[in-house]
Amino acid sequence: MVGTRSGRRHDVSPAGTGAPGTPRRPGRRFDLLPYALVTPLALFIVALALFPAGVTIVQSFFRVDELNPPTTFNGLENFRHLFADGSVRSSLVNTGLYVLIGVALSTVLGIVMAVTLQRPFRGRSALIAVLILPWALPGVVEGIVWTGIWDSNTGLLNSVLTSAHLIPEYQVFLGQHRFLTIFAIELVQVWQMTPLSTLLILASLQNIPGELYEAAVLDGCSPWAALRRITLPLARPGIAIAMVQAVIATINVFDQPYVLNGSADTGASLTMQTYFISFQNLDFGEGYALSLLITVATLILSLGVVKLVYRQVEF
Amino acid sequence: MPRRLPWARTLGILFIVLWSLVPLYWSLNTSLQTDAQISERPANYVPPGPTLRNYHALLTGPGEIPETIRRSSLNIVVECTAATLITVVLATLAAYAFARMRFRGRQLLFYAVLATMAFPAYTTLIPLYRIMSVFGLVNTYTGIVLVYVSGFLPLATWILHSYMTSLPLAIEEAGQVDGAGRMQILWRIVLPLAWPGIVSTAIITFLFAWAQFLFPLVLSSDLSTQPLTVAIAALQGRHVVPFGLLNAAGVLALAVPAVIAVSLNRFIVNGLLSGSVK
Numbered sequence: 001m002v003g004t005r006s007g008r009r010h011d012v013s014p015a016g017t018g019a020p021g022t023p024r025r026p027g028r029r030f031d032l033l034p035y036a037l038v039t040p041l042a043l044f045i046v047a048l049a050l051f052p053a054g055v056t057i058v059q060s061f062f063r064v065d066e067l068n069p070p071t072t073f074n075g076l077e078n079f080r081h082l083f084a085d086g087s088v089r090s091s092l093v094n095t096g097l098y099v100l101i102g103v104a105l106s107t108v109l110g111i112v113m114a115v116t117l118q119r120p121f122r123g124r125s126a127l128i129a130v131l132i133l134p135w136a137l138p139g140v141v142e143g144i145v146w147t148g149i150w151d152s153n154t155g156l157l158n159s160v161l162t163s164a165h166l167i168p169e170y171q172v173f174l175g176q177h178r179f180l181t182i183f184a185i186e187l188v189q190v191w192q193m194t195p196l197s198t199l200l201i202l203a204s205l206q207n208i209p210g211e212l213y214e215a216a217v218l219d220g221c222s223p224w225a226a227l228r229r230i231t232l233p234l235a236r237p238g239i240a241i242a243m244v245q246a247v248i249a250t251i252n253v254f255d256q257p258y259v260l261n262g263s264a265d266t267g268a269s270l271t272m273q274t275y276f277i278s279f280q281n282l283d284f285g286e287g288y289a290l291s292l293l294i295t296v297a298t299l300i301l302s303l304g305v306v307k308l309v310y311r312q313v314e315f
Numbered sequence: 316m317p318r319r320l321p322w323a324r325t326l327g328i329l330f331i332v333l334w335s336l337v338p339l340y341w342s343l344n345t346s347l348q349t350d351a352q353i354s355e356r357p358a359n360y361v362p363p364g365p366t367l368r369n370y371h372a373l374l375t376g377p378g379e380i381p382e383t384i385r386r387s388s389l390n391i392v393v394e395c396t397a398a399t400l401i402t403v404v405l406a407t408l409a410a411y412a413f414a415r416m417r418f419r420g421r422q423l424l425f426y427a428v429l430a431t432m433a434f435p436a437y438t439t440l441i442p443l444y445r446i447m448s449v450f451g452l453v454n455t456y457t458g459i460v461l462v463y464v465s466g467f468l469p470l471a472t473w474i475l476h477s478y479m480t481s482l483p484l485a486i487e488e489a490g491q492v493d494g495a496g497r498m499q500i501l502w503r504i505v506l507p508l509a510w511p512g513i514v515s516t517a518i519i520t521f522l523f524a525w526a527q528f529l530f531p532l533v534l535s536s537d538l539s540t541q542p543l544t545v546a547i548a549a550l551q552g553r554h555v556v557p558f559g560l561l562n563a564a565g566v567l568a569l570a571v572p573a574v575i576a577v578s579l580n581r582f583i584v585n586g587l588l589s590g591s592v593k
Contacts, residue, residue, distance in 0.1 A: 033412075037411060037416075038408070041468055044461075044468050045428060045465070049469070052443050052446065053431075125581070128580060130577075131331050133573060137573065138568060140528045141544065144548075144562070148342055148558070154358060195335075199587060254437070254529050255528045275529065295434050
């Protein structure tokens with residue numbers, strides 16, 4: 001209906017009311033231009049996003065083996081195989097730890113950094129440039145960079161800790177103890193995610209009216225109480241969005257464990273298992289099933305975080 | 316804002332600077348040393364005799380590793396530039412239609428764009444690989460660029476849509492009264508006004524493309540299309556590659572996004588916030 005009514009006039013106002021005095025051509029011709037403008041986008045979205053997502057959902061329930069066709073329906077068989085697979089179960093635990101450590105640390109650090117940047121000061125924009133640097137760099141290369149810190153022969157951490165006599169000799173940090181390995185790897189991802197968390201939280205902080213703090217000071221409120229009673233509650237929208245992006249990033253973690261710890265069970269993530277199952281074992285059906293599970297878990301966790309943390313804030 | 320606590324803020328500033336820069340400094344420091352110097356204990360916190368031999372070896376030297384790094388650097392530049400250009404052009408056209416025109420299916424398509432941003436990118440990894448292999452596009456620039464564009468278009472469209480809807484209508488209406496066509500209005504009026512949004516979108520898209528790893532790992536089987544990120548990870552997996560050389564390659568891969576991030580950070584911050592807060 002709208003399409004035909006618009007005719008060939010330039011429908012600038014979102015409400016479709018048009019400006020007074022706009023020259024309208026009377027024709028009822030079909031307006032092709034908007035369709036021409038959005039067709040490329042629509043093609044990309046449908047062919048290379050929605051269709052593949054649909055394939056993942058449907059083929060999770062099929063046996064898909066390129067080397068040994070045909071593809072046949074096999075119900076929940078792929079999922080049963082996944083849960084029986086020791087490496088997948090171990091990666092599930094690892095991924096749980098990545099999510100817990102990553103979301104907690106990036107949120108806490110994001111709050112600390114955002115509060116640091118809340119009030120204008122000289123050099124703040126330069127500091128923001130420094131802050132976003134780790135966000136802008138490829139995760140793989142960040143893995144290489146941090147290898148130089150964790151390394152058992154030449155690493156910075158070993159050198160500093162032995163010089164300070166905190167450890168007697170150089171230690172192996174990666175690949176020995178599961179929790180230590182995962183913490184060390186996740187710290188690298190936290191390094192990458194925290195700038196965005198900080199910016200998102202900072203955006204919320206900038207909306208808090210300064211009078212609130214002035215009133216709090218007059219009432220004898222300590223800076224710590226102001227942080228807890230004013231800043232944190234009013235920053236909840238930003239904190240929620242920051243946590244959601246951290247959930248999505250950590251549950252799909254791949255680059256950092258792949259580079260820092262290889263395929264070893266001590267650090268392998270679920271996304272790494274998807275890659276191994278699909279592209280090394282060539283079992284696409286199981287790969288689809290695992291991708292689907294990760295996607296569903298991502299959506300559920302993200303919604304959970306929004307429900308728990310997000311609050312509408314009005315000033 | 317909280318009562319002044321100068322020491323707390325100084326601590327915070329110090330923490331941000333050290334947190335962001337120490338790991339990068341360490342990699343740079345390693346890349347400027349010889350392998351013998353790198354393995355000294357305790358480590359050299361500054362290069363004892365800074366040397367560019369690792370960079371020299373990578374950029375001009377013979378051998379498999381330098382050739383891999385040089386070729387994959389070319390690949391990453393080609394792929395990121397092509398993906399960015401196509402994404403920004405297509406997103407600008409679509410965002411203009413979404414922001415300023417009404418047409419049948421507008422809501423539906425817009426929700427489809429939003430929906431694709433909600434699920435994780437790796438959901439489509441295996442199907443995209445199989446689609447590309449059906450069309451013979453595995454291990455081609457075309458295949459990689461198509462996948463990148465499909466991945467980055469939704470966010471780019473969203474950022475540009477937010478930007479364009481925030482522009483004042485009056486100027487466009489004046490253009491209309493003067494008899495300008497809609498494409499003329501886009502070209503002469505909207506684009507000049509929206510350029511900060513377009514620059515933000517281009518920078519963010521380029522940085523995302525530069526950071527890609529798992530998609531090209533799957534879609535590029537050899538050096539003819541492998542980007543620098545994949546090539547470096549492959550080097551790291553082989554223990555024979557010296558640490559100095561590896562870090563020099565890492566610094567090269569970091570240099571482009573680092574320079575962009577530091578010099579154009581204002582555009583990045585604005586783009587990211589308009590893309591995720593609304």
